[in-house]
Amino acid sequence: MPYHRLLPLTPLPAHPVAALRAHATALEGFVRSTRPALLHAATNHLNGRVAHEVARRTGLAFAYEVRGFLEDSWLARHGDQPGAPATDNYLRTREVETWVMHQADLVTTLGDAMRVEIIDRGVNPDRVVVVPNGVDSRFLDSDDDGSVVRARLGIRPDEFTVGLISTFFDHEGIPTLIEAVSLLARDGLPMRLLLVGDGPQRESLERQIASSGVASTALLPGWVPFDEIPSWYAALDVFCVPRIRSRVTELVSPLKPIEAMAMRRPLLASDVGGLREVIEPSGGGLLVAPDDPEAWANALREAHSDEGARRRWGDSGHAWVARHRTWTAVAEIDRAAYERLGAT
Numbered sequence: 001m002p003y004h005r006l007l008p009l010t011p012l013p014a015h016p017v018a019a020l021r022a023h024a025t026a027l028e029g030f031v032r033s034t035r036p037a038l039l040h041a042a043t044n045h046l047n048g049r050v051a052h053e054v055a056r057r058t059g060l061a062f063a064y065e066v067r068g069f070l071e072d073s074w075l076a077r078h079g080d081q082p083g084a085p086a087t088d089n090y091l092r093t094r095e096v097e098t099w100v101m102h103q104a105d106l107v108t109t110l111g112d113a114m115r116v117e118i119i120d121r122g123v124n125p126d127r128v129v130v131v132p133n134g135v136d137s138r139f140l141d142s143d144d145d146g147s148v149v150r151a152r153l154g155i156r157p158d159e160f161t162v163g164l165i166s167t168f169f170d171h172e173g174i175p176t177l178i179e180a181v182s183l184l185a186r187d188g189l190p191m192r193l194l195l196v197g198d199g200p201q202r203e204s205l206e207r208q209i210a211s212s213g214v215a216s217t218a219l220l221p222g223w224v225p226f227d228e229i230p231s232w233y234a235a236l237d238v239f240c241v242p243r244i245r246s247r248v249t250e251l252v253s254p255l256k257p258i259e260a261m262a263m264r265r266p267l268l269a270s271d272v273g274g275l276r277e278v279i280e281p282s283g284g285g286l287l288v289a290p291d292d293p294e295a296w297a298n299a300l301r302e303a304h305s306d307e308g309a310r311r312r313w314g315d316s317g318h319a320w321v322a323r324h325r326t327w328t329a330v331a332e333i334d335r336a337a338y339e340r341l342g343a344t
Contacts, residue, residue: 004030004034006023006026006027006030020046020049020050020053021053023050024050024053024054024057027050027051027054028054028057028058031054031058031060032058036060037060037061037338037343038055038060038061038062038063038105038338038341038343039051039054039055039060039061039062039063040063040064040065041062041063041064041065042064042065042067043064043065043066043067043068043070043097044070044097045070045093045096045097045099045100048064048097048100048103048104049096049100051064052064052100052103052104060343061105061106061341061342061343062103062104062105062106063104063105063106063107063108063337063338063341064100064101064103064104064106064107064108065107065108065109065131066097066101066107066108066109066110066114066118067109067110068110068248068252069094069097069114069117069248069251069252070093070097071089071090071091071093071094071097072246072247072248072251072252073248074089074090074093075090075246075247075248076169076170076171076246076247076248076249077169077170077171077200098121098122098123101118101121101123102121102122102123104127105127105341106127106129106337106338106340106341107123107127107128107129108128108129108130108131108334108337109128109129109130109131110130110131110132110133110252110253111130111132111251111252111253111274111277112130112277113250113251113252113253113273113274113277114130114251114252114253115128115129115130117251129333129337130333131330131333131334131337132253132258132324132325132330132333133253133254133255133258133325133330134258134325134326134327134328134329134330134331135255135258135259135262135321135325135326135327136327137326137327138230139230139233139259139262139263139321140262140318140321140322140326142230142234142263144230144231144234144263145234146231146232146233146234146235146236148231149228149231149232149234149235150235153194153219153221153235155192155194155219155235159191159192160191160192160237160304161191161192161193161194161235161236161237161238162177162181162191162192162193162194162236162237162238162239162240162268162300162303163177163192163193163194163195163196163219163236163239163240164177164194164195164196164197164239164240164241164242164256165196165197165229165232165233165239165256165260166195166196166197166199166256167197167198167199168195168197168198168199168200168201168202168205169199169200169201170200170201170244171243171244171246171248171249172201172242172243172244173242173243173244173270173290173291174195174201174205174242175204175205175208176242176244176290176291176292176293176296177193177240177242177296178193178205178208178209178212178214178218179208179212179293179296180242180293180294180296180297180299180300181193181214181217181218181297181300182212182213182214182293183293183294183297184297184300184301185213185214185217186213187297189301189304190217191217191300191304192217192218192219193209193214193217193218193219194218194219194221194232194235194236195218195219195220196220196221196222196223196224196232197222197223198222198223202220205220206220229259230263233259233260233263233265234263234265236260236265237266237303237310238265238266238267238268238300238303238310239256239257239260239265239266239267239268239285240267240268240269240296241254241256241257241267241268241269241270241275242268242269242270242288242290242296243269243270243272243274243275243290244270244272244290244291245270245272245290245291246272248274249270249272249273249274249275249290250272250273250274251273251274252274253274253275253277253278254274254275257269257275257278257279257284258278258321258325260317261278261282261284261314261317261318261320261321262317262318262321262322262325263318264314264315264317264318265314265317266284266285266303266309266310266311266313266314266317267279267284267285267286267313267317268285268286268288268296268299268300268303269285269286269287269288270287270288270289270290271287271288271289271290272290275287281320282316282317282320282321283312283313283316283317283320284313284314284316284317284318284320285313285317286299286302286303286313
């Protein structure tokens with residue numbers, strides 16, 4: 001797929017409406033020279049508004065891909081502030097995102113809960129199509145056993161290792177996983193904890209690890225190169241998604257569990273809507289009560305003790321992804337939706 005970059009736009013007007021028009025004018029020239037069948041913009045609304053304006057000028061169909069709800073992602077990071085859902089920032093962002101959805105000839109989104117939310121905002125159900133997260137075949141076809149990464153980190157082959165790959169935001173619920181591993185260590189069942197990634201919660205996670213007695217078994221290597229990601233999945237015996245219960249986690253289905261299942265990693269995932277949509281049909285793991293370290297400790301204990309269950313979860317998840325969540329399968333849903341618009 002060819003990539004074309006129109007930036008930098010100089011000089012870019014300071015006024016946001018003028019800046020939007022400048023972006024639209026730059027894109028319009030490119031669109032008229034390349035003559036695409038339609039314009040497909042992904043969230044957020046800045047992309048959507050530019051694409052909508054160019055579609056209006058050129059007569060092309062406009063598709064808007066809702067990968068998340070911007071205002072709810074903001075709320076997940078600021079929800080402890082009194083009255084956050086009633087702030088101008090939250091309400092205005094929700095309003096303009098919804099406006100873009102209404103302008104689109106086609107709205108695609110990642111899961112059923114997200115589709116229901118979009119329809120509840122008044123968008124015609126016939127124009128809202130679920131196009132879920134998909135994975136590159138390199139995850140499905142990988143025979144990496146994680147031994148190189150484990151050796152690099154000093155993890156012995158016999159050490160049971162759990163963890164995740166994520167951006168360290170509050171709604172990821174990583175403190176729950178740390179506390180669960182700490183509870184098991186105090187009960188005489190130590191595990192290695194591998195938290196791959198970085199983000200605004202990193203310092204507080206490091207403090208929690210230091211105070212909870214698992215500093216000697218926990219590893220936070222930071223971000224790793226993209227082409228090494230399969231090896232880091234393979235280094236884990238269990239992939240964990242301990243998201244808190246919040247509006248954003250009830251609605252949005254993340255990509256990382258799909259990649260982990262493609263790598264035959266068994267999953268433990270919080271019982272929230274965005275993860276339930278993946279775990280229940282795939283059989284790729286267990287759903288665990290969110291925000292409950294004891295429940296997570298029990299689930300980790302079960303996964304540790306039952307190698308057969310881990311293998312069944314891994315195989316089931318891998319087969320489901322191979323059938324339903326490859327880039328090829330997902331692209332076919334997009335193609336069928338485009339055909340309905342007369343754009344192929």
